[in-house]
Amino acid sequence: MVERAPLRVAFSYISRRIWAGGYNYQSNLFAALNRYLPGEFTPVVFAGTTDDDADLAALAEIPDVEVVRSGGFGRQAGLAAALMLGLDRKAAADFRTQRIDVVVETARFFGWRLSQPAVAWFPDLQHRTLPRLFPAAARWRREIGFRAQIASGRTIMLSSESAHRDFRKYYPRATNKTSLVRFATQPSPALLTTHPAGVIAQYRLPDKYFYLPNQFYRHKNHQLVVDALTIVMQRGFDVVVCVSGSTEDPREPGYFDRVMAQVRNRGLEKHFRHLGMIPLPHVYALLRACTALINPSRFEGWSTTVEEAKSFGVPMILSDLDVHREQTAGAAHYFGTDDPAALADHLMRLSEDSAAPVVRNFLADQDARVAAFATEFAKTLRRAM
Numbered sequence: 001m002v003e004r005a006p007l008r009v010a011f012s013y014i015s016r017r018i019w020a021g022g023y024n025y026q027s028n029l030f031a032a033l034n035r036y037l038p039g040e041f042t043p044v045v046f047a048g049t050t051d052d053d054a055d056l057a058a059l060a061e062i063p064d065v066e067v068v069r070s071g072g073f074g075r076q077a078g079l080a081a082a083l084m085l086g087l088d089r090k091a092a093a094d095f096r097t098q099r100i101d102v103v104v105e106t107a108r109f110f111g112w113r114l115s116q117p118a119v120a121w122f123p124d125l126q127h128r129t130l131p132r133l134f135p136a137a138a139r140w141r142r143e144i145g146f147r148a149q150i151a152s153g154r155t156i157m158l159s160s161e162s163a164h165r166d167f168r169k170y171y172p173r174a175t176n177k178t179s180l181v182r183f184a185t186q187p188s189p190a191l192l193t194t195h196p197a198g199v200i201a202q203y204r205l206p207d208k209y210f211y212l213p214n215q216f217y218r219h220k221n222h223q224l225v226v227d228a229l230t231i232v233m234q235r236g237f238d239v240v241v242c243v244s245g246s247t248e249d250p251r252e253p254g255y256f257d258r259v260m261a262q263v264r265n266r267g268l269e270k271h272f273r274h275l276g277m278i279p280l281p282h283v284y285a286l287l288r289a290c291t292a293l294i295n296p297s298r299f300e301g302w303s304t305t306v307e308e309a310k311s312f313g314v315p316m317i318l319s320d321l322d323v324h325r326e327q328t329a330g331a332a333h334y335f336g337t338d339d340p341a342a343l344a345d346h347l348m349r350l351s352e353d354s355a356a357p358v359v360r361n362f363l364a365d366q367d368a369r370v371a372a373f374a375t376e377f378a379k380t381l382r383r384a385m
Contacts, residue, residue, distance in 0.1 A: 006042045006064070009381065010095055010103040010116070012073060013047035016055045017246050017277065020215055021304035022106065022123070023055065028185045030062045032374035035186075040378065042066060044098050046091070048074040058280075062188075070094050079109065079141075083148060087111035102381050105154065109145045112152035117384045119179075120149035121157045124301030125166040126219065133219050133298075138251055150174045155384040157181055157377075159302035162323040179380040184369040185307045186362070187284055194281040196289035196359050203275055203286075206240055207357045210317070210347060211290035213283055213305050214297065215245035216256040221296040221319065226262050227340035229271045232347055239347050241294065242273045244283060284308075288360045292317050292350050295324070298337045302327060311369075312360040317346045 014022035030043045044066045047056055051069075060067045072090030082088040088110045095103065095116060103110060103118040110118065125146075127139045134142070150156070155177045158164045164180055200207070214220040225241055232239045247256035263272045287293065287308060292315040295305055300323050307327065309316050316332040318324040324332065333350070335342035 006040055007101045007381065007385075008042045008044055008099055010098070010100040011043055011045050012104075012106055012108045013045050013051055013056065013059075013067075014106065015051065017052065017248060018250070020213075020245060024185070024304050024308075025183055027059055027062065028183070028187070028370075029373070029377060030059065030065050031188060032184075032186065032370050033377070034063045034065075036371045036374040037378055041381075044068060044100060046070055046073045046094060050074070066098075068094065068098055079145070082109050082111035083144070085111070086113035088114075102385055104157075104381075105149060107142075107145070109148050109152075112148070118149075118152075118154050119157050119380055119384045120146075120154040121159075122146065122163065122167065122301075123159060124163055124299065125170055126299045126301075128170045129166065130219060130299055133251075135251055146171075150176055155179060155380060157380050159183055160323050160326055162321075162326055163301050177383055179376070179383065181376045181380055182373065183302050183304065183307055184366070184373040185304070185311050186366060186370040187280075187308070191281050191284050192288075194285045196285040199282045199285040200289065202282075203242065203273070205242055205273065205286075208291045208351060208354060209240045209242050209273075209286075210292055210294050210350075211286050212241055212243045212294045212296075213245055213287065214243075214295065215249075216247045216259065217249050218252055218255055219298045221298050221337060222259050223262070224296045224337065224340050224343060225294065226259060226266070226268065226272060228343035228347060229268050230266050231341055231344040233266075233268065233271060235344070235348070237348050237351070238271075239351050240271055240273060241347075242275055242286065242290075244275045244278045244286070246277055287314060288312050289357055290314065291354045291357075292333075292346075294343075295319060296335075296337065296343065297321070300324065311362055311366050313363050314360060315350065315354075317343065317350070 016023035033041045042064050046068050049069050056067050059065055072094055091110050100116055103116045105118050105120045127134050127142045157179045249255050293309040294317045296319050318332045318334055319337045320334040333346045
């Protein structure tokens with residue numbers, strides 16, 4: 001019997017600093033493919049020459065993953081050629097050199113003349129649902145890319161039933177194959193060796209704290225948390241929310257500074273604690289020991305932070321989005337995206353009701369959920385081919 005060579009699958013590198021959720025999605029996907037479908041796939045990550053060395057090295061440490069640096073994979077490189085000439089020639093040349101079998105397009109269109117079959121991942125359709133949060137140029141760039149992928153007959157991969165409904169709503173004439181692949185996470189054991197007590201002490205956090213690991217994009221809705229903490233403080237309660245993640249938003253420079261100015265003006269420095277971009281082992285340590293995870297986002301496709309909290313059984317306080325209810329099956333505390341008083345109530349109640357801090361480990365059903373993630377992704381690639 002002749003063994004079949006692994007399918008070589010091209011991915012564009014997603015910067016952790018620009019989109020931490022996308023970076024974590026890729027790293028978890030690669031690890032899941034290796035663990036549950038060993039020998040079937042070789043993920044090949046194409047990155048620009050100036051992309052982050054450490055984050056790329058972490059991806060390359062995952063078994064079977066290859067990292068290729070190329071000038072053709074600078075930010076937005078080749079889009080004009082892909083749209084006007086039908087092919088991003090530099091990227092296509094790299095795919096030929098690396099013997100790529102199938103391409104996964106994420107926020108990148110390589111052209112309708114691409115010789116390899118392609119899967120277009122639409123993480124969400126936020127630019128259609130909340131257009132006011134996008135500069136006009138960014139919104140149209142994204143829309144043109146999506147429409148080009150649809151017109152080129154790509155298989156469309158979506159992460160939630162909520163996103164699938166949006167796809168049908170906004171592109172009712174699309175006849176593309178669609179695939180629903182729900183993300184599940186299982187971080188490397190190496191990321192879980194840092195004991196939370198040391199991390200909590202390093203950042204001078206109290207034993208009870210809430211965790212908000214979202215980057216500072218406007219739709220992530222940090223301002224609502226500041227408003228809720230103002231209410232909590234006025235009620236005489238002492239609650240701490242620690243926040244980590246990138247402060248860079250190319251669409252709205254200065255947003256982070258404006259939020260932090262509100263924190264200072266309201267005297268909330270001890271209650272809203274921004275830690276910056278912290279190492280991933282610290283992220284997981286803080287997550288596993290927190291009183292609850294907070295995600296106040298106005299829009300999600302399938303939240304990485306919620307999925308990671310689910311994997312450890314961390315209590316969650318979430319904005320009342322359809323996708324959040326889908327993702328948690330109703331097993332969370334919810335509040336309206338414009339209702340800081342409701343969030344304040346949840347913070348106070350959970351702070352009072354929570355027992356002594358504990359360090360949580362993976363839930364028993366986590367293997368099955370991650371295996372399903374890998375299997376559904378593999379089915380999507382095979383359908384595209």
